Structure formats: structure tokens, C-alpha cells
Amino acid sequence: MRADAQNEGNGGSGAAAKNTYERYNNADGAPMPKHIPFPDYPNSSELINELVMFLFITFAAAMQFINIYRTLWWLPESNIKHTVNVYLIEPYLIAFIVLLMSRRFLFSLLMRGQDLFKQLSCKQRRIYKYVIKYSFSTLLLLLLSFCVYKIYDRSSFIPVFLLVYPLVIYLLVFGFQIESFLRSSCELEGSYFNGMPMHCCSSCPNTIRDEIDVLKNDFNIRFKQIVFTSLLNAYYAGLVPCFFAVSIYYNIMWTYQHAFFVWLSCLTMATAFCFPSKYSDILHRASLHLGYWSRLDMRPNGACSSIGSGNSSVSSTGPTAVWKPASVWIQGSVVKFNEELFSCQGPVTVAQPGNSSHSRFYKLFRNPSIIYMVLTEMQAAIVLTGIVVLYHAVEWHFVLSLSFVTLTNQFTFFKIMRDYLVTKRIYTAEASIAEQTKTLSTSNN
Template structure:
């Protein structure tokens, strides 16, 4: 099976002076830009479907927790009740609060999709429609949530109500008063986007590449904060809040909070599968190959003193890794190039490097996304552990409500496990082939020189 390769960069021939051992390309159009393998266009779930799955999972998980708290001994012969759950003990406004809060993103996505039914709307009218829906829906939602909190406050003390709204206060501290972050898991930040995904332009300009990295880094940070906060928020309201509002009655505290922990890990992996699909990671991977990475070198590692490595005129003395030159921001550097910047020596580690030497943000970006298959391998291992732990607990469970709760959570985790495993297998095969092609290209270039 052949592998098609995209050679991105200049369409003209790539030339390089053989005496230019430091890999300096003042003309970026001549730089040997990285080659990318086209990513397969396998179908992925839409944002609406993702939000529906998350809403159903959290709603049923909260229901299972209420069953754990208010179950009865209906199966005992001496029991004087035929009900499986003491429903009358459950606070109805608490249930309404949880359902309203957990369904906000699904309902909002459903309302946004309503514009697709209006085919004649222009781009400006669609933008106005989204604003109207956003502010109208958020106002109605906050009003209903405040009403539920007021009803609960009339029956409870101040501390339970404070614990109920505490995560919303944390949200304001993390995201500020951004309504969009509250209503959607991911949204477009400033930059180039297409179908909700940031775009990679494969530019040969160092400044353009660094600007693109800033946009992608901001988008990733927003998604990561959303994933962590969403998983904690869902686990808190589905697993912890029902326990905080439980009436004075006996229940298995260890099992209840163990179930809340299981819900949190399940929400975390599910949110990762939704927020970081393989296609999205491939965009960041391509950008990282264009960015490159500078590794700091010790002076004694290349021999001589610092004065021998100094390159005030741009043409330094020879070193163990080749010639050393002064780093220039508008230059594209090839692999193993050695430069001097701010009195320190750096070695280029990427196929090409336009990153800022000593910039920790650029270094983290390259190390994290040069091979996203590692990320999906870790997520696959975590999700496999979640599924196996659920099966193990189910094997030792005895009471009916424990069996019902863990069976539901373990079954729903199968869908997430399939998505993460698929992303891992696809990315592993693609990036293994991409690395092999890059090594072969580097070998051929050395032989030609």
C-alpha cells in the first residue's frame, strides 16, 4: 500500500550551498520544508452529537447516584415497602438544577443548528441570529438556575446552597464573564478557522509560522481548560452534589464517592476524545514540524571556550556539530544547526527550525505535538484501565444498585474507548510512516552531498 506525501513549501527547486554546513536559509523559499502525509478523512461525530452523548451520560450518572443514595430494601421479605427508590426524599429543584446545567450545551447547539433551516440567511444575518440566541438562551438559563437556587435556599441553610453554586464562581475566575465558554465546549478564537477547526497554512515565512503557533497554542489552552473544568464540573454535580444534599439516612459513603471518581475519569477521557480528535492533533503536529525546537547546549560539550563559539560577524568558528552562527529571526534553520543567542549555544532538533531559542512555550509545543500518537496511547491506556476497573468492580458487586450503576458507566465507556483506540492506531501508523520518510530523505540528502 503506497503512501502519498505532501511536500509543502516552495513549488520551485530546493537549492543549498554545500559550504553552508550550518543550515542557514536566508531565502525561506529554498528551505527544505517538512513533508506531510495526508490525514485520512474518517467520519467523526459532530459537536451536537458529542454534547448529546455527554448530556445523556451525566444525566444517567446522576440518576444512578440518586439511586445509590435513596434505594430501599424492597427485596427483603420483611420489608414494608414495594418501592425500589424513595423518590419523595429527593429534592426536585436540585434535580431540575442539575438537568438544566448539564443540558445547556446540547440545547444551545440545537438552537444554533436552527439557522441551517433558514437557507436564505446571509452571513451577517447568521451572525446576528447567533448573538440573539446566545444572549436570550443564557438569560433564560441563568434565570431558571437562580429560581432553583432560591427554592432550595428556602429549605436548606446557606452552606449547601454555597456548595451548589461554588463551581460557577470558579468558572468566572477561570474564564471571566465569557458566555461562549459557558455554552460551548470549543469555539473559534481569533485566527483562521474552517468547520470549527484551526487551519494550518504551511508557510515558509518564520514570522508567519510563529504567529500561527500563537493562535494554535491559545486554541489548545482553551480546549484544555474546557476539558478539565467540564470533567470536574460534571463529576461534581453528578456524583458529589447528590451526596451533599442527601437527607439523614444510611448509605455507603465509600461507594458513593468511588462512583463520583469513576464519573470524573469517564468524563475526562470522553471530553478529551471530543475536544482533541485526531484531525485536530494532526493540525498541531504539522505546525510543530514547521516550528522546530532549539535544545540548549553546554559550552564544554562542543569544546573550546565561549569566545571560540562567538559569531559576531555571522560566520563562527568550527565546532563539533558544524559551524556556529548568530541566530537571526527571519532565517530558516535546518536540523543540527548550531547558533548563538544571548550568549548561549543552541542546536536545532526539528526538520526545520524557526522557533525562538530559549522560548519554553515553543519547546513545549514541539515536544507535545511532534508525535501525537503518544498522547492517544496514554489516553488509550487510561481508558482501558477505566473499563477493566469497571468490570472488576462489577464482578465483586453484590447489591442491585451497585450492579446497575457500574454496568451503566462501564457500558458507556466502550464508545469512548473505541474512539480513542481508533485515533491511536491511525496516528501511530501515519506518523511512523512520516518519520521513516523523513529519515530516508535526510539519508539521501547526506549521500548527495
């Protein structure tokens, strides 16, 4: 098979600028998918993303402390002159939360230090990264352990266990991977460019399937990071201050409501950081090369129909071939694999029939604008719900915390809405061009 392939680093924006559409053919003349150049609009760097997340979680934790330790200073006959009982807050608890929440921002800042030494070679940069990673993680662990020791001296064992419990869960989920603890996304050596996985427009089926395995693994790691990061941040910013509130009366419903809003905000914010539109476009391009097989259900009258696809029946007496891993199959092909029949539903297909991971990958990233549409609706619901709840808030500290969460979600809403509008327009045009190309090819035949 002849592989007329072209590497597209970082989604292929540089190569696509020279030629809007590219056509790749295999030995059988099956046309490979054509991609529309993705617009090169600026995105926030990893350092800015971590800074925004750190500031949001720090101020969210401060709002929760205010909800718990607020005073009645506003009453006319009150002799209290301060708004918050600061002396009741455990200082080492604040230090623990700030240190833990700032770890990724500080690590990103230290990693930016290598940019100051442009004369460093690749080997020296790897040594610099190795030294910074292990020295910083060791120092961070020592400082967190010191804070836990001081807290243990002033409280019982149960609060301390609740304080370190998420770190134990991290070891069970990620193992002893320091990189996942210090960064939101981990890069595989040789497979990334500017923080993004690379996509190679190849016509070789084995190369495409290997690339899908790399992208699928990267997506799973990012997804675990999103879930764990949102839960971890909401836990320390919303729940931990409540666990250490001793002999203090506060509104439990409002504090846990604040923790819930913080969790939703962190979930959408982490998703916007880890899944930018350029990243989803790389997975979209790979899914078009992968294709999709639909299992055919044999009927007693000799016909077979596609399960779950809504397509019309296909005659079982038509041409049917045995699936070969080194072949590129065009739309409408019917193959036999493991005593079952499968129909090609994509423009081209190199996926393994019956492989559920390949099917999920294609269905999820065939049109990523759907993902951003769901995220946009979710973020809009968070903002509108916060406004409605804010309307019914009476006490000053509730108004302050809800206003903070609602206003900061506007930044995430803007980013997700922008990604949705851009991806919708691009993939709608791409689908239209693909349909016109298919119609023209059919008429020529």
C-alpha cells in the same frame, strides 16, 4: 525570503488529496516539512458530542440518587413495594442539575437552527448567533436562579453555597465569557474552518510563529475546558446529591467511588471530544514547521554537548551564526542567542531559541500518537477496574451504577483506540519517509 505557501484549511486534506507530498523551500533552499494526507473518516459533530455527554451525566446523576435513596424492597419480609424513595429527593435539585448539564446540548441545537435558513447572509448569521447566545444564557440564568431560590426556602445556606460554588470558580477561571460556558470549544473569527483551526504551510518564520501562538492559545483554552468540564460534571452528578442527602443512611465509600469513576469517564470523554485526531494532526503539522532548539552545554575542552537530547558532542569551533528571526535553520545548525549556543534538532527550525513554550509545543505534538496511547491505556484501566469492582459488588444498586459507567466507557474507548491506531500508522510512515528523504539528500550531497 520567498514564501511558496499553500493554505491547508482544516488540516489541508483537500489540497493533500491532489498531491501526496508537498515541498516548500525558502530563499536558502532549506526543505520545508512534507505531510502525509490525513484520512477523512467521519467524526461525531458537536451536537452529537454534547448529546452523549448530557445523557451520560444525567444517567450518572440518576445512578447516584439510586445509590443514596434505594430501599430494601428485595428482602422477603419487607413491605416496601418501590425501589427508590423518590419523595425524599429534592425536585428543584434535579431540575437544577438537568438544566445545567443540558446547557451545551440545547445551545448547540439552537445554533443548528440557522442551518434551516440557508438564505441567511453572513451578517444575518452573526446576528442570529448573538441573539441566541444572550437570550438563551439569560433564560438559563433565570431558571437556575429560580431553582436555587426554591432550594434555599427548603434548606440552609451551606447546601446552596455548595450548589453555586463551581459557578463562582468558573468566573475566576474564564471570566465573563458566555461562549466558554455554552460551548466546549470557542472559535476565533477568521481562524477556524468547520470547527477546526486552520494550518498554513508557510515558509515565512514570522507567519509560522504567529500560527503557533494561535494554536497554542486554542489548545490551552480546550485544555482548561476539559479539566473544568470533567470536574463540574463529576461534582454535580456525584457529589451534590450526597450534600443534599439529609437523615439518610448510605454507603459513603461506594457513592464517592461512583463520583470518582464519573470524573475519570468525563475526563477521557471530554478529551476525545475536544482533541480529535484531525485536530492533533493540525498541531502536528505546525510543530514540524516550528522545529526545536536544544541548548548546548559548553565543556572545558572546547566542545559542547546537547542538554537532554543524548546527541554526540559538537565542536564549538565549527560554524556558529547569530540567530535571526527571519531565517529558516536546517538540522545541525548551531546558533548563538543571548550568549548561549543552541543546536537545531528538527528537520527545520524557526522557533525562538530558549523559548520554553515553543519547545513544549514541539515535544508534545511531534508525535501525537503518544498522547492517544496514554489515553487508550487510561481508558482501558478504567474499564478493567470497573469490571473488577463490579465482580465484588453485592447490592443491586451498586451493580446497576457500575454496569452503567463500565458499559458507557466502551464508546469512548473505541474512539480513542481508533485515533491511536490511525495516528500511529500515519506518523510512523511519515517518520520513515522523512528519514529516507534525509538519507537520499545526504548521499546526493
